[in-house]
Amino acid sequence: MNEGSPLDIVLRRGRIHGSDHQRPMDIGIRADRIVEVAPSISADAREIDLGGRLVCAGFIETHIHLDKACILGRCGHSESLAHAIAKVSALKRDFTQDDVYARGRRVLEKALIQGTTRMRTHVEVDPRVGLRAFDAISRLRKDYAWAIDLEICVFPQEGLLNDPGTDDLLVEALEGGADVIGGCPYTDTDPNGQIARIFELAERYDVDIDFHLDFDLDPSSMDLYEVCRQTEKHRRGGRVAIGHVSKLSAAPPPVLQQATEMLRSCGVAVTVLPATDLFLMGHGKTHSVPRGVAPAHRLLQQGVTCSISTNNVMNPFTPFGDCSLLRMANLYANIQQVGQEKEMALCFEMVTSQSARLMNLKDYGIRVGAAADLVVLDAETPEAAVAELAQPLLGLKAGRETFKRPPPIVLHPVSGERTVIRDGQDFPAHRQDDRSVKDQISLV
Structure with missing residues (x-):
């Protein structure tokens, strides 16, 4: 007693x-x-x-986009990653704080009833949207603190070094309470330069890093290696995550093994986004359409911290979603042909304890x-x-x-x-x- x-x-x-x-x-x-x-x-x-019945610590959403959720009715479907980025770029110029707040709230409540208690949301910051989305999600974080711990990761979706004014806005957001800084090197004219700058800002403001990375099916070159190099240089192992990494789904075994060993030794975590990765990869293929989802459970078995997450909900990147992380785990298991009980249990870990490890949650x-x-x-x-x-x-x-x-x-x-x-x-x-x-x- x-x-x-x-x-x-x-x-x-x-x-x-x-x-x-x-x-x-x-x-x-x-x-x-x-x-x-x-x-x-x-x-x-x-x-x-x-x-x-089974009781677990709440589900953890490590990678979602509240600011651009539920806009499918405004812009329709997309046929590629570049097309989706362009559609949202045009729309977000007219985003208002109240609009972002209302759509974010809708998604947050969906996540709540699906058992999510902690969340990291990526929020776009650039001259088109300014800090309106960041300010709206900051309000949402405060208003829903009773239900969900919400981390805000600000990032430049359309480039950083090639998009004047974005760097200043990232700095302003970090000074205004952003918890994490992200990057999107594949949209920059100088991917390595963007990666280096993100690490500089993370060190200055002592925040974790979460990149969108290697989002295509050509494993012959990967920004993953530069992220690992910078992680070692800045001694930030355990504080860097990379999302998507769909290139790993197309990597031959020796390349996959090399990447796995680098990720483990550097302490870089991986998040897979099954719904978006499956939907966007392979568009235009007439047959043998690739799945495009990195084999996170294999990485996890070799010591890499891995999570499964939702990414987008009802927008051109992903035109569906109910914010169920169990559904994402189940979808991942189907895509990766996971059938053994031990591997199925790993899928559960990737929406619970592994996600907590990625976000450095101590309690x-x-x-x-x-x-x-x-x-x-x-x-x-x-x-x-x-x-x-x-x-x-x-x-x-x-x-x-x-x-x-x-x-x-x-x-x-x-x-x-x-x-x-x-x-x-x-x-x-x-x-x-x-x-x-x-x-x-x-x-x-």
């Missing part, structure tokens, strides 16, 4: 992601922290019975002292959650409930029986009491 001040909530009978315990455990929460994890917690506190996980940022899934194991696209049923941020979704019930017309389906098995659906002495809420 916890000997401190009274607990606020006890989560009963949860299968804890990352735990060595095979049987369900209880989790005691006080204020915004986990204060006890035990087989049985005795406490006069509100109880939520998880019924043996993540289910352990005493960690933040009470938790999600309950309608599954018993991480592998099943990925394979079956398990629904998030309950979310907590800093110990406070942020959403609730009742498990679906099958209504049998003849017998009147009511059952809940989970992991291929039928469970009787118990009646949920609205009130009790301990204000019990059951997800059984």
Whole structure:
């Protein structure tokens, strides 16, 4: 029993992601922290019975674009990466703070009910949009702090050294509270020059770096090598991430192995964006269309920090999206033909613990002292959650409930029986009491 001040909530009978315990455990929460994890917690506190379901620390979105989400109706689909960039470039001149805020809020709430509790969003900064998008997302960060920890990564989508005025705006954003600086070398006339400048700014403002990198299918030359070189030069291992890297999907085994070893030794993390990478790579091909998604699970198996993320939602880069990171993990598993349980579990790690490592989060996980940022899934194991696209049923941020979704019930017309389906098995659906002495809420 916890000997401190009274607990606020006890989560009963949860299968804890990352735990060595095979049987369900209880989790005691006080204020915004986990204060006890035990087989049985005795406490006069509100109880939520998880019924043996999987509970994990909240999902982490490491790479998304809130500022240009939900604009598909304004500009339509695209046929290439360059076409998508051009379409958004024309539109963002007319972006207002309120417009960016409203669209970002829509996506943020989608992510919230899918179990995301932490997020890194990339925000474009250049003379066309100025700091309007950055200011809007900064407002959103403050207004939704109760539900999601939001990191802002400012970056130059259309080039830096070849786009006068962009450097000054990046500096202004960093001085105005941006958390991370990003880059997009493949849109610059001097890719190596842009990479060097991004490292200079990161060092000056002591922020992490997150590049869009190597977004095509020609592995004969890769900016990845220069990023690794600069990471070593500036001793920033563990503070640099690269997103997309679709060139690795087309790299022959010796090239892939060389890149993997460099990434591991330099401490550069990799994020794959399955929906966007799959959608944009190979446009124009009439047959044998490439998938274009880097084999992150293979990199992870060799010690590279890797994450799976959403990237774009309802825009020319990706004309769909519900902000479900489990869906992204499942899509990745399909693309990479991942079927073994151990590899499926790695896909789950790449939207949870690996993502936390990429973002250098120190209070993540289910352990005493960690933040009470938790999600309950309608599954018993991480592998099943990925394979079956398990629904998030309950979310907590800093110990406070942020959403609730009742498990679906099958209504049998003849017998009147009511059952809940989970992991291929039928469970009787118990009646949920609205009130009790301990204000019990059951997800059984």
